[in-house]
Amino acid sequence: xxxxxxxxxxxxxxxxxxxxxxxxxxxxxxxxxxxxxxxxxxxxxxxxxxxxxxxxxxxxxxxxxxxxxxxxxxxxxxxxxxxxxxxxxxxxxxxxxxxxxxxxxxxxxxxxxxxxxxxxxxxxxxxxxxxxxxxxxxxxxxxxxxxxxxxxxxxxxxxxxxxxxxxxxxxxxxxxxxxxxxxxxxxxxxxxxxxxxxxxxxxxxxxxxxxxxxxx
Amino acid sequence: xxxxxxxxxxxxxxxxxxxxxxxxxxxxxxxxxxxxxxxxxxxxxxxxxxxxxxxxxxxxxxxxxxxxxxxxxxxxxxxxxxxxxxxxxxxxxxxxxxxxxxxxxxxxxxxxxxxxxxxxxxxxxxxxxxxxxxxxxxxxxxxxxxxxxxxxxxxxxxxxxxxxxxxxxxxxxxxxxxxxxxxxxxxxxxxxxxxxxxxxxxxxxxxxxxxxxxxxxxxxxxxxxxxxxxxxxxxxxxxxxxxxxxxxxxxxxxxxxxxxxxxxxxxxxxxxxxxxxxxxxxxxxxxxxxxxxxxxxxxxxxxxxxxxxxxxxxxxxxxxxxxxxxxxxxxxxxxxxxxxx
Numbered sequence: 001x002x003x004x005x006x007x008x009x010x011x012x013x014x015x016x017x018x019x020x021x022x023x024x025x026x027x028x029x030x031x032x033x034x035x036x037x038x039x040x041x042x043x044x045x046x047x048x049x050x051x052x053x054x055x056x057x058x059x060x061x062x063x064x065x066x067x068x069x070x071x072x073x074x075x076x077x078x079x080x081x082x083x084x085x086x087x088x089x090x091x092x093x094x095x096x097x098x099x100x101x102x103x104x105x106x107x108x109x110x111x112x113x114x115x116x117x118x119x120x121x122x123x124x125x126x127x128x129x130x131x132x133x134x135x136x137x138x139x140x141x142x143x144x145x146x147x148x149x150x151x152x153x154x155x156x157x158x159x160x161x162x163x164x165x166x167x168x169x170x171x172x173x174x175x176x177x178x179x180x181x182x183x184x185x186x187x188x189x190x191x192x193x194x195x196x197x198x199x200x201x202x203x204x205x206x207x208x209x210x211x212x213x214x215x216x
Numbered sequence: 217x218x219x220x221x222x223x224x225x226x227x228x229x230x231x232x233x234x235x236x237x238x239x240x241x242x243x244x245x246x247x248x249x250x251x252x253x254x255x256x257x258x259x260x261x262x263x264x265x266x267x268x269x270x271x272x273x274x275x276x277x278x279x280x281x282x283x284x285x286x287x288x289x290x291x292x293x294x295x296x297x298x299x300x301x302x303x304x305x306x307x308x309x310x311x312x313x314x315x316x317x318x319x320x321x322x323x324x325x326x327x328x329x330x331x332x333x334x335x336x337x338x339x340x341x342x343x344x345x346x347x348x349x350x351x352x353x354x355x356x357x358x359x360x361x362x363x364x365x366x367x368x369x370x371x372x373x374x375x376x377x378x379x380x381x382x383x384x385x386x387x388x389x390x391x392x393x394x395x396x397x398x399x400x401x402x403x404x405x406x407x408x409x410x411x412x413x414x415x416x417x418x419x420x421x422x423x424x425x426x427x428x429x430x431x432x433x434x435x436x437x438x439x440x441x442x443x444x445x446x447x448x449x450x451x452x453x454x455x456x457x458x459x460x461x462x463x464x465x466x467x468x469x470x471x472x473x474x475x476x477x478x479x480x481x482x483x484x485x486x487x488x489x490x491x492x493x494x495x496x497x498x499x500x501x502x503x504x505x506x507x508x509x510x511x512x513x514x515x516x517x518x519x520x521x522x523x524x525x526x527x528x529x530x531x532x533x534x535x536x537x538x539x540x541x542x543x544x545x546x547x548x549x550x551x552x553x554x555x556x557x
Contacts, residue, residue: 124352
């Protein structure tokens, strides 16, 4: 719990001033610091070097009725800190969002801003945005470089990796991507390099969205 | 009133110079509706000129030695004839024959395996591939921003000198969309401006009987992916569209290429294994093996006598568009790039 005080100090200042939705990533139960080695509960040393994702269709509701329009895709680079969305309606009681880019945007051609391919979140060998990029090293894996390279993408059946999530809003409105939980996904025990749309990528997308939860 | 009239006249001048209606300027009357969504990237003269400069500029490669035009030469109808396989930086060789960039506005999938689903995103592949240009779109935008040439060109085309990945890709698309080839003898015949010779007319009948289902008029491609019976090249082990879809039915399926300008676009096939049209016709008339994976339309082969082959070849050569190949508006932009880097 003490680590979450640190987390709140880092990312929760604005809670006092205005209503914000905050999503941060944690490793070893602390806010992730890319490039820093962390020892987890299983005594595995982990270092996350890259952690980014597209958050799409962020939308707030009251009693099931939408209070806001779905937001455009936002590129979150957790290596730069937590994501904070400051325009949460005062009376909002729930939120939904998806991780990934929907097929309409995927097939619409070149785009700018967060969707500009210069951000390194677009595959070059085939068309499609990379929805999630997690690159990490661990002391326990027997792979050549003890590394995990996880680039999740794919927008059409049977390898659609878009995933939707919804929460009842609590007072804190603080959410976390638990990287310890995600990197412990069963799929990583056999394959450590996932860089194309595939059945494995869809399973890991399930694991990724399951790793996002409210901070209690 | 005078001000309103002046504004109207000014707007008309602006439209005539800025907005280019693809249908009016580039789309031939006997072609179908283009697939490209022009409303997302309206053509402008400045956008096309910027794209043309980018297309010919070696700056897009990691070592500033290779441009898009290195493998897609105007004199080869935007294909490449020096090598069977594409030739990249540091003399690296890829695993596929550089396809001809022709009539791209009518295509929905790009590359031999259809890996790219939008023309705007196509350039990312060669820019990034280590055996082609070996760079990245992020690196390219930084180099362009730092150059003396490009910020003014971006300002003219996009309203500000800022170089972004989106602008680079859309500008390249604008130029590539103007690579419209519809000035061959075949086209003139279709527009009642010329007539086939007797031999060409006989060849046209052979073509319609045996080739048109895949190399469909008037684009001379169905834009589908087919297994045309070629055995896999063991050195390349290229399984074609299967590599994208992971569907076993797509194994050894490659995009049906256009037959337009094949006079200029040798060698042929996805791996450039055939140097001449004779070799291509020999494959379809004699060498087809009736394998389970081969496209069903090829199951009977193409029994064809020598005269029919000659007639067919005569027809295929009517698809040559010399006006396209020697169009100065598509050639190296000396006025922009020469002595500017």
